[in-house]
Amino acid sequence: MPPEDVYTYFDIFDYIVFAAMLIVSSLIGVYFAFFAKVKQDTTSEYLMGGKTMGIFPISMSLIASYISGISVLGIPAEMYTYGSQFWMVLASEALVSLTMAYCYLPVFYKLQITSSYEYLNLRFNQTVRLLGSVLFLTKMMLYIPIVIYVPALAFSQVTGINLHLITPAVCIVCIFYTTLGGLKAVVWTDTVQTVMMFAALIAVVFMGIDSVGGLSEVWRRNEAGDRLEFFNFNWDPTIRHTFWTVSIGNYFSWLASCSINQAMVQRCLAMPTLKSARITVAILVIGITALVSMCCYIGLVIYAYYYKCDPITRGSIHKSDQLLPYFVMHIASSMPGLPGLFVSGVFSAALSSMSTGLNSMTGVIFEDLIKPRMKKPLTEAQASFLMKVIVVIIGSICVALVFVVEKMGALIQATGSLSAITAGPLLGIFSLGMFFPNANAKGALIGGLVSGSLVGWISVGTQMKMAQGVIKFPQKFVSIEGCNANWVAEYLSLTLAAEVTERPEEAVFGLYRLSYMYYTMVGAVTAIVVGFVVSLLTGGGGKRIHRDLLSPVVHGFLKPESAAEDDKDIVMTDNLM
Template structure:
């Protein structure tokens, strides 16, 4: 590997490809703003696209929202360093889609709401709604800076330009089209960016496979180093990735991300009816499985290419998350414009996730926080302007938070760990409301807060233990035997991988060693159990027949029995005090 390859920067074709992607995204925002300028319902147009969107763009937007730059860069790095066990994450996908279609979406559609947190107000009270909104905002403010950092890291690897110089440029473009065009601009730019993202991954995957010598050679080199692992059935919850942690643990994390998260629900509610929304969810599931599988395979391709000269050990790159851009530059000479296409794909994934977050956060802040405080809410134009200003302010805050991201561990683990802080409590609160008629507002509030604090303590404590070196994870073997001599000089300080080897001789606290994929389950169960206990000691909520639409269709038959039993009991009590007689049969 020659130094000129590693240090190569964009050429003119790369710049044209990259600038074209940013330019098209900005133009979509301008076009959608112009197109919807005379819409009488500006708020609904801005938040749910007038609720007349079609299946294709919404499906592409959902895929783009889930597959951020974290997945594009982090999943190949995961395969390279830890092996293929995480690939099993595609298994829960169909179950999550089915759960959304059967359990959660019917409730939101019947209520015809624009913010999923409006549900918490209808089912509990405004305090619970506000708490849910704040938890969502915390989640997005933790996640979006990580999403911004990822493409900047790749851009730095490919071009040498400092990541904190490119970050504001990305964010300004994203804020621009999100502010102007609202949901429709976000959805249509997501569609374009999803196509670019798929194109970039496919090209790198195919060219890399050809360079290594074919799919069989890629698989063989991974098998020799024990990277192929799908069914590690060890039940130990402290093992980072097993079949159980990836499939069962990630199921709930994914469910929380898709089913009650405003960013996802908002897109589903943009569909004209529930049937089309369910079709959209099915298309999203297929798309996510496809892109994740391609990213996983690309990780194996990268290892096969560097199986005799590991660029991390030899200090050619600083982090495993830089493996994919480094590999792209290795194969770029034979394909003009490939670096530009690759960077456009990674930036597309990041822009789509960020724009989704900004649009949904602006809606939540206005609908759940600002509007209830106003004695006389502004008209549609005034409300739309408030949300646009909110987008700008949140975007600027996210840029500032990027500086903290560099201190985190691997992208996949950091992203899932941070999202797990809020995912479990939120899903627990919504599940309390939809499945347990006797849960009251006090139970939902206390359960949510206790769950949030408990999981935050575990997650942040784990990240601190990892960053200080008290926790290490077992990685797969690498080799430097065929590296040039100038690179081998950097390997003298490298040690073989160790696991949970604490210098002080004392293992970290048990919960800190728990796999990060169980965080959502912990938060979910704590929120429900504490919520039910507090509801019991403070006086359970009384079910009313007219509130049936607030509960998931899964329990409607049980509600009918509860209603009948309650009505009979009331009639008996009334008859005994002589105020009414039994109805004639």
């Protein structure tokens, strides 16, 4: 049985491990800024790594970028609270990688653009490009503070150090190495941090299994606690998680995160060949599958450990997001350095997401917002300096926003649905351009705006109803029968004495009950349908488009214009085979 309220803080070994992670990350930035053979003083080197990056570091960087501290802490909490159905998000991972590698990535690679949103200008116009850039920057400015806040909260929990002290300190290290070393520093620090993340999770898995009594005991307790649910084939779209909602919904969410995301495109284009970029994507899927599976299984281990004394009900912790740090301090506090390794792993996930975000946002701001408006071109030295200034500015803004996030607890729970407000429209606009030759700029612009408005309305409306207690999701049963007898008696007397008032049933607008997993899909489909219809109504056909702007999957349906030999790669949008 797990001990009750036996909670220790970091010792000297834990602080040494955590400090070592920060020092190594900083030294990598210093190396690439001052000691590497090729300095980070050109746009190509700073944003694209000179397009000479290897498969291994890029793969590790992508894995680290897409597994944030929110995932490391939130997925185990999901398993503990709602059961294992979410684990089936992995069912769509392979399909996402194939779609990206053969439908989207070849377009970006053929064009060799620095910002993925340059595509929108080439395919449509500057206004659509600006819309895409603003949507991306908005998403990242909301996402990065949350990514930092969640692990900082965990660190504060296991060290006792004030959250307001650790957050700026760690973020300054991240801004430091991202500013100095550019993409190469980000990629190689991500690689180190990914290794630490894997090591931390593997250690927690094995120690957790041993503390419970073996694999079979973990499975038995979760089966008895009704946590094991993988194949709920109910098609009802209002159920929070079923096999269909997590697999279909995750397909669109991950497609938006991977195929058109600036961070992903920027790293894939840093590879020397398209083949190596595709190999990188395959390794990414394997790494994500391994990490998500470990996080899911840790959630089952945590439930097995506390299955007769829920720490949230008894007040040892206040939120499910705190379960994993609390669990680690129970099982690993006797092993010097292991809690430090765990927190380093969680923070590594956060720092990699932050550094990737800063680097990719810098690319978008410079290439999409500043460069097109410069009256005369900047020198490479001026451009490099300007990009470093941009990193410092947006990094500082993100640190300041962490303290805003702290006051907005509901925002953390709503991260997934709020991100769909921008992810859905962006996926729809890019897909409209790559797969629908008849689409035009008016259609893309109106489709994107209508899509963002619709998903925003659904997402914000749902969160308001949840905050009011009108919409609730059934949680799995937890037990306190194994807790201290005196505490249980006190809890029961307080519960019986309390006046229980049931909120009357209230009718809720149908779309507010839609599973949040479908939000990105709704946004993408809306942008495509509205954009295509508007394009047709505004004379979408007849425009000359270069074949490279269309996905390879539609090339077989188009004929080249036969007016001149020089136009063999030009297709007419109304000239379908």
